[in-house]
Amino acid sequence: MSNAIKKLVERFSDQRESYKQSDYNEAQTRADFIMPFFKALGWDVNNEKGVAEPYRPVVHEDVLKINHAPYKRPDYSFRVGGVRKFFVEAKKPSICLKTEKGPAYQIRRYGWNAKLSLSIVTNFAELAVYDCRRKPEKEDDPSIGRVLYLTYTDYVEHWDELVERFSFDAVWQGKFDQYAAQVATSKGAVEVDAAFLNEMEGWREKLAHHIFSENSALTPRQLNFVVQQTIDRIIFLRICEDRGIEDYGRLLSLTNGLHIYKRLVELFLHADDRYNSGLFHFRNEKGREQPDRLTPRLKIGDEVLQEIINNLYYPVSPYEFSVLPADILGQVYERFLGKVIRLRKQDIAPSTQKPKYEAVIEEKPEVKKAGGVYYTPSYIVDYIVKQTVGKLLENPKAKLRSGASDVHGLLKKRLGNGKHSVSRLKILDPACGSGSFLLGAYQFLLDWHLEQYLREPDKWLKGRKPRLYQASGGTWKLTISERKRILLNNIYGVDIDPQAVEVTKLSLLLKVLEDEQSVISQLSLFKERVLPDINNNIKCGNSLIGHDFYQGQQLGLIDIDTQYRINAFDWESEFADVMQAGGFDVVIG
Template sequence: MTQKEEAYNEIAALIERFSEQFDSYKKAEYNETLTRRDFIDPFFKALGWDIDNHNGYAEAYREVIHEDKVKVGSATKAPDYSFRLVGGKRLFFVEAKKPSVVVKDDIVAAYQVRRYGWSAKLSISIITDFEEFSIYDCTKKPIPTDKASVARVKYITYKDYLKEFDFIWNTFSKERVLQGSFDKFIIGTANKKGTATVDKEFLQSLDSWRTQLATSISWNNKDLDEDEINFAVQQTIDRIIFLRIAEDRSVEPYGNLKIALKQGDYYQNLFSIFKEADDKYNSGLFNFKKDQISKNLKVDNKAIKAIITELYYPVSPYEFSVLSVEILGYAYEQFLGKVIRITPAHHVKIEEKPQVRKAGGVYYTPQYIVEYIVKNTVGKLVDGKTPKEISKIKIVDPACGSGSFLIGAYQYLLDFHKNYYTGNGKISKGTKGNTLTPEGNLTTAEKKRILINNIFGVDIDVNAVEVTKLSLLLKCMEGETSASIAHQLSIFHERVLPTLDENIKDGNSLIDTDYYDAQLDFGDERKIKPFSWKNTFPEIFKQQGFDVVIGNPPYLKERGSKEIFEPILKSRIGKLYHQGKMDFWYYFVHRGIDILKSNGYLGFITNSYWMKSDGSSKLIKRISTELIIDTIVDFDNYKVFEDVSGKHNISIYIKGHDSNQNCKVLTINKGNPSSNIETYKTEMYQE
């Protein structure tokens, strides 16, 4: 008998049992826990899922995560099941109900499961009490007043399970999910028309909060200049978001920020919460020795109340416990493309930065691009190494923006170390020297160690630097609980997060501090921000530089961008490598070569016109003499960046020279490469 036939028989037996005692199961006292144990668990077990963890995996490796229900007012804190692939990638949530609930008409349950699925950027999720089985399209933004039928793509009752068995098996059985049928169902079912993805909605929320705060702060703090207002607004938003995410991850008490709205000056109440956070987290986010502006701010109660209220159920569509750092990164990258301008009358204007406007917008790197570049640079360097050896590897993004590449590199290292220790180490008993928790996750100390040792970034925008730090700290804090943080404070006397001030720096990656040797006017230093790589990272350059340089450098033609190119022309890198008709990103390849050690990897995504451009001869000459071309991924006509025209490619190089080195070329000329770039035709060329 095949596994599918066995599943059919097991589900048929469940249906028969449910039918025979239907009236007793429909009574209110037959609760959700019993429903899960008697029917929902066996249903998914029949479909091949390891519901009870018979394989004995550590918690971090389980196929199915059972969430504990935590009631917060009338809101349910988590769906009952999270179904995952090996490695932890979520597929879908399942919300369980008892049979006395009419799932078909339950507005609250539908909103909750859609809110979770939408926030986690999953395509579908399910509500079931076994009697009914509702599948929801989670790409549509959930609204509390939506009827239960909104975004429901399929509804089945237990009487139809056998008639619909082929569909159920082909879509939700573990065997078929691993073969890709689940993905096909998503592509065929989800109605993308008019969808509002969580990252784009969150960007709109960020823009709204920025406008409200900027308006209030500029009007009530007329002694602050534009830069100080931009800084104050950004820091306030970052701190609120960090703490709100901490609440939904059960690190902070739920509703803690709402305490600020009870009486008096709401902003000063909020600032008191920020100061308490500094004692616990130690991140630069709450460093009030460095930030002398925030403590004296005057902000209208109305503005603070509006922002805080929008962050909580049911007004907020966001479920922050499942809102990934990568999703936040997309929203922040776009957010950072704009800046607050204050008119002489102290009115607020939000404008695109000149370089963003001229480049045609912000190019946020899709996650599959980040993962491919990280795997083929960082991945190749760490393969076969021990954690001790890996601790010496230094990874940098010289134009880090909101930190997408650094988050990708950090996540890769976290996964590598977790897999290494679970294969080679023993489960932690709770001492400081251990690297794993009893659940099979990396300890806080180990996550901090990896972050501080391996991850570095530079950006000319101070607000981008702060967002990168925020994103990395949130990634570092994943898996923490209020108990684990209290344990760390009481046993090890350590605050939970590291400071990243020595890792993520604000400065101009392209212009060294010797820029001013020939300059008499120092008035524009704040704008140009000269930066010395060797003075800032002396220990790294004692080891000859970075091991990996990755990123998505800014694209910009010189024509119409004189004020951006002009300072570079006066610098050493401009004098050496400037050329007519060049693109701004060429300079970042040159700088990448400068700071990369021998045999290190450089991986960028850029536009692809440089290979045949009149303005790239200096770039091509330097690549051909100082780098080995390892991989080129040519996307041809495939649109990598949403709303951006042009052709793009990934280029991965090794610093050195080897005339026998083969170059791998992948051409994407049809289909969608986001699932796996490596499935495309590979050609091998010899340099």
């Protein structure tokens, strides 16, 4: 039995009434009781061992405050080997966790969106463990999904049980996962990716029917483009709201009034000024591809947009985009892209009438032939990235035997601009789909750079463009400019499907924006457009067919649809700089 937990319980018991006062706040509760509680369970809550930031066992996630939002991010993420295992949400003792619906819905919402099995809400006076595999509903009784409930008077008696399930050693040894499997409640267990996929498929169908009925001159290719762009842009801005980059509720405010799409386009134009992303590109700019002139001219009625936007907000929405991982969103899109919008001729009599068409959603032929969409599990992506990119970046100590000076010298070269620089490493996925392998490679590079910079943090904190900064809670992070630099220098992809290309770009851009503090700083202090234009990195084309396919053929005899379907790709011109420098170093996928 830990003496520390006995002392905590005694201290709380002695002054229980004062701690239960409303002026004793959440921050005080965390510092006085909750963090010492988990420290007694063997968690290095302040990273006193100094492990590398990507493997920090407890991440303080309370750095983000969202104005007017009902919730913020979870207070703590508990991890082993850099992998999230459970969230802990802290409350002050004056809140009754056993009977109040809000705290239970909040922690279940966080855990469900992050695809965690269990998570904890506590104010030390009470501790509740929730099964987060069941889709949360706002009106759920707080007992739903609750698999363990204790009060502070139970801690001493049940301490061995808590250690066996929630201590660092228990999580490391797999006992936490075993416990999660034992207490799983199968009823209502709809995972977040399946639920969000159903949501998106509903939006696509409604938008396709509505947009084509109001804009009947659109071709099938144009219709797919405008529906996809509308969904992507709304999701992007909504995610930015939950991360505190955009004002919370800005999209929702559009539903209070008429002409929603006209005002939505104004938000898109504003986003073009802020983000410099191909997702929002409406004006001619030197060195960039042609802007989108099509979507701003669309006619879209209020009702369909009102329904989509309302379903993305609390309390209607169970989604918490601040904790929804980029790879899960990518898996959703992978399956979403298995279908396409087509125009089907309607049967109309008499035959002299002009034919009419309707928009229908159909499975792509190649998907139907394959028996469905298959995405690569994250653990396989991680393994392949580690065995490819990781081998090129492995610890130089494994290669050098002549002492620390050589190690330091090689690191200096790798972080510099010379021929040995990691910035010259070119990673390609020639069939990138929704971008899962590129996301994995990009995350690996982010972690690697952070680890190297932390060898000499003072050096990388300075300069005109610092690469490192220290966030609230003491965690070290890469600056947004450094995250952009790594993406533009190292990550490349090609796919024959234009929709897949757009999804890959969206996923990578959201990964850039995962560090909210640096993004907000750049927007407010430097007034810079915070996202890179990655149209020169992620391209649409057939990786296996070059333009020599048309040699000996009269191009004019091949119709536009056939050319579009073949989508020949010229590597030498599309990636001229890379090919002239010797080509790609790593090909994954």
